[in-house]
Amino acid sequence: MKKSIAILLILVLATVGLFAAVDNDKKDATIKINALVNDYSAFGVSKTAVVENGFKSIALFQKSVSSSVDTKVEMLDLHSSVKVGFLSGINNTTGKVKLSITIADLVSDNGKIAMLVSPTEATIAPSASSKFGTLQNTLIQVKEKETGAAALAPAGTYTTTITISLISG
16 A cells, blocks of 8 residues: 555656646747748730639639630721730739730732730739739730731731730739
C-alpha cells in the first residue's frame, strides 16, 4: 500500500510539473497561415461577347477567350467600321494593365489597302475589394484608311492581322 501511495504521489508531482512547464504564464496560442496567390493578367479575343460567368475565375475566363480568331469581312463594307471581334481581360493585381491594339495593311499578291483599327488602346482595370479587375467585351472594329480604297482593290485574297500587345502591367 505504501508503494502504491508513493508511486501515485510521484505521478501526481510529475503531472503537475508537466502542466507548469507548458503554461509559462501564456494565455494565447497562435497558428500562422500563409497562402500564396500568384499574380496574373490575362487577355484574349472572341467572336462574340463573353458572358459574365467568364469573368468569375481565371480558368473560366481562359475557357471563354482565345488567342486568335479568324473573321471574314466583305471588302466593300470596309468603307465604314466593321465589327471583327471582342477583346476581354482579367487582372488580379493592384495595378492597371494597358494594351496596345494595332493593325497591318490588308495585303494580297495584287495590292494592299491601308487599315485603321478602333480602339488603339485598352486597359484592364486593377483588382480591388476582393474583385478581379476586368476589361469586358471591348468591340474591335476595322475600316479602310483611305475612303474608297477597298472598292478599287484589284482581285485577290487580302489578309491582315490585328495585334494586341501588353504595354504595361
